[in-house]
Amino acid sequence: MDYIDPHLHMVSRTTDDYETLARMGCVAISEPAFWAGFDRGSVESFRDYFRQLTEFEPKRAAQYGISHYTWLCINAKEAENVSLSREVIAMIPEFLEAKNVLGIGEIGLNKNTRNEATIFLEHLDLAVKYNQQILIHTPHLEDKYQGTRMILDMLMGDSRIDRSRVLVDHVEEHTIEHVLENGFWAGMTLYPVSKCTPQRAADMIERFGPERLMANSAGDWGPSKPTAIPDLIMELKKRGHSKELIKKIVYDNPKQFFSQSKPFTHG
């Protein structure tokens, strides 16, 4: 089955991974900007990273027939450095016209600090000013619930934000309802230990229905599985769910959401 992975950090993966993804049915990837595993020293480092995301990765993906899209920002972890964050935010518009940029992301919170919230709000201003879609990272483990509620407070406190153009990622059992009930899109991240399994993702689809819901692997440089979406497809098939339902989650929904950004042309 053709599918789209709406959150996958291919800069940390090998070309062999592109090949495996293509063989498994992946036809498009969206890659949000994220933390490299270490704090970068200057705005120039981010400029090079954004060139990699907008110039090099789309070419690497195209060799395997995969469309590559991206989102730009300074991630929540490095947002603790407010002055560097402001330099990065000021530089992002240089790249917003690139052919594969879908919007601003993955912005969010990490340890739910004041600095992170300040930079999150400045990213919202940037997105509104340039009419960009938004992809959101919610914190992990014990910080997730508090951080997700804080993020929703900031989004809902800003009347300029069109909720149907915001995707809130890494939702789990205790946060999914808040996100969907308030009109946002939600992404479930299939990740070996710290996030959600294909089984629990299938449970959430059964519980909350397929509207505005999608799944991603968030594959990155840590222990993660870039081919996690085929695992979810298998789990849903095993449970006897229809092809239409499965396709809606792994293909139609990401396509519908991304189509709200001009550069998205897939299918």
Next chain:
Amino acid sequence: MNTKLNAIETINERTAEQIVSDEFLIARAKILELAATLDRIERARGDVEDTRHMQLLTHGMQILCDDEVDKAKRVQLLMSREYDPRWKDSMSIAKKES
């Protein structure tokens, strides 16, 4: 905006009997892993009974055995930091006009 979710309980295609039969071995293995972990802690030197992590695990296991629904969500909330709706004031984050 409050988009009411069409809570689709009916989307579940399998009966309870089917789920127990499909997932018995998986759940059995997970219980055994947990049991062996508790044995391992018990055999080791030191006392962890009063530590926060051990208390969270014990409380989590109680949720598995009680009569209430929404166990996954309740375990998640148990393992979560508290959310204060007035966080913007305590962090002195300016509110946007809306």
